[in-house]
Amino acid sequence: MCKHLLQNNNCEIYSQRPFICRIDEVYNKVFCKHMSKEEYFQKNVDACNVLQKKAGINSKHRVQLLGETAGHNKRGSYEC
Numbered sequence: 001m002c003k004h005l006l007q008n009n010n011c012e013i014y015s016q017r018p019f020i021c022r023i024d025e026v027y028n029k030v031f032c033k034h035m036s037k038e039e040y041f042q043k044n045v046d047a048c049n050v051l052q053k054k055a056g057i058n059s060k061h062r063v064q065l066l067g068e069t070a071g072h073n074k075r076g077s078y079e080c
């Protein structure tokens with residue numbers, strides 16, 4: 001569990017969070033050449049849920065994608 005995660009599930013350093021936590025930036029700079037944004041988001045969701053299970057977090061907190069990622073789900077939609 002991250003030391004910056006508050007009890008209300010907000011990040012206490014959100015505006016200064018590290019690069020790895022900025023998933024849109026990480027996608028645009030690293031993964032956009034390798035997969036669609038939708039695939040990337042799904043992989044993030046899957047990893048988050050695995051970590052939640054391993055940490056024994058109640059299943060009501062599992063993450064799921066709600067739909068298309070604001071129309072930016074095609075590979076190459078972003079500058080890489």
Ligand code: SF4
Nearest residue numbers: 002004005011017021
């Ligand atoms: S966004 Fe990053 S720094 Fe903030 S709580 Fe989550 S893992 Fe921690």
